[in-house]
Amino acid sequence: MQLAWGQFQLLGGKVNSSRILVVDDDNAHRGMLRTMLRSWGFTVDEACDGDEAVDMVRSQCMDVVLTDVRMARMDGINALKSMLSYNPALPVILMTAYSSVETAVDALRLGAYDYLVKPLDFDLLKQTLQQAIDRSRHSVENRELRRQLTEAAEGPEILGKSAALQSMLRFIETVAPTEATVLITGESGTGKELVARALHSASSRAAKPMVTVNCAALAETLLESELFGHEKGSFTGAEKRRDGRFVQADGGTLFLDEIGEMPLPLQAKLLRALQQGEVQRVGSDTPINVNVRVLAATNRDLRNETRERRFREDLYFRLNVISIDVPPLRSRADDIPLLAANFLQRFATRNHKNIRGFAPQALDCLLRYPWPGNVRELENAVERAVILCRGDLVMESDLPANVANAPAIESRPTGQVDLALADMSLDMVEKQAIESTLRQTGNNKSEAARRLGITRATLHNKLRKYGLD
Numbered sequence: 001m002q003l004a005w006g007q008f009q010l011l012g013g014k015v016n017s018s019r020i021l022v023v024d025d026d027n028a029h030r031g032m033l034r035t036m037l038r039s040w041g042f043t044v045d046e047a048c049d050g051d052e053a054v055d056m057v058r059s060q061c062m063d064v065v066l067t068d069v070r071m072a073r074m075d076g077i078n079a080l081k082s083m084l085s086y087n088p089a090l091p092v093i094l095m096t097a098y099s100s101v102e103t104a105v106d107a108l109r110l111g112a113y114d115y116l117v118k119p120l121d122f123d124l125l126k127q128t129l130q131q132a133i134d135r136s137r138h139s140v141e142n143r144e145l146r147r148q149l150t151e152a153a154e155g156p157e158i159l160g161k162s163a164a165l166q167s168m169l170r171f172i173e174t175v176a177p178t179e180a181t182v183l184i185t186g187e188s189g190t191g192k193e194l195v196a197r198a199l200h201s202a203s204s205r206a207a208k209p210m211v212t213v214n215c216a217a218l219a220e221t222l223l224e225s226e227l228f229g230h231e232k233g234s235f236t237g238a239e240k241r242r243d244g245r246f247v248q249a250d251g252g253t254l255f256l257d258e259i260g261e262m263p264l265p266l267q268a269k270l271l272r273a274l275q276q277g278e279v280q281r282v283g284s285d286t287p288i289n290v291n292v293r294v295l296a297a298t299n300r301d302l303r304n305e306t307r308e309r310r311f312r313e314d315l316y317f318r319l320n321v322i323s324i325d326v327p328p329l330r331s332r333a334d335d336i337p338l339l340a341a342n343f344l345q346r347f348a349t350r351n352h353k354n355i356r357g358f359a360p361q362a363l364d365c366l367l368r369y370p371w372p373g374n375v376r377e378l379e380n381a382v383e384r385a386v387i388l389c390r391g392d393l394v395m396e397s398d399l400p401a402n403v404a405n406a407p408a409i410e411s412r413p414t415g416q417v418d419l420a421l422a423d424m425s426l427d428m429v430e431k432q433a434i435e436s437t438l439r440q441t442g443n444n445k446s447e448a449a450r451r452l453g454i455t456r457a458t459l460h461n462k463l464r465k466y467g468l469d
Contacts, residue, residue: 021064158191181296183323188299188374230281244281271318339378348386358393
């Protein structure tokens, strides 16, 4: 999988295409740079003076500006000031034949990314451009994440831009204004309670309370009292009368989490409460009318539970008027950067740390890991990383070992992979593994060799062997 930060990588001896503006009033030098940069895979724009360069930066999107200092009209220093006043995040690299320390210091103080001396060292130029684009794209991605987090803070708590999540949110918008009972399903840690809160917040009951009961947290007798209330003296320890959660939620929403864990005898009483709109306190024969919308959540397959007679079929049908299945995190990997940034921001503030974001390698680990514990596991991993982080970026080493060492995720189902492997020779399997790893690393051969557990020289030999070079 390629890195989401747009990591700058070498590809077959060339660099990934980015847009460079070359500013130089020396036509020959500018032409030489154009030829060199294009041979590295860059898209090159040209300006013959600072005025023209400033106009181009204002009207077009550039990744990096490479400008001479001494020019007949507007010089590089003044051009730098104008360009950064318009776009402070734009990396501007100055080049000059006059290696003046004072000029270099002034340029860096004004915000120049770096300062190169003519005649240019092309290896250093390539390295500097690579680093500038890495930083630039990282900055853009972080700004976009901050923008999305700001929007999310003003809207629902459910974060994500993936197609799967957006489809679910549109369904929530349709269902929320109704009075329908909703069954929310999904794996542990996917955020089923957030879905319930979104349904409540967008309903006509939003001004009334949403009351939550975890059906797995209490024994049967205590759960009955929790739901329906009890009279004084109805059981040992009942020192006074108590309203249950149904009464507390009157006019609002009652969220029954882990409904699949509810004991069968209590399921019958819950069904009666849903059908009749009334409850009875433990130890009382007097019914109490309640107006409650019920939302329920489970990570179990309740249809299978009914077949196994562990869950009442009539209650299942009563709860499952509308069902919402919350997608697991592995099916919406596009949301991982936004969720991780949100958690990082929260835990960095809580722990009084100034952390800007994730290093590309760390984010790649987050994207490769399958997250069996879903959003909750991601949240815990980011909290740990924030606590261990010593710099202003979370590094790969700050992540839990199982996340940092996660293998790449294959898109094919396991059964299909096993079936295919059974019909392949050892060479075919090896060739496929190399091709898959190169795709996942964006053809970064050093990283591919590391993941395959071989040296770069061995990888090159195998590429030649299989005609992949």
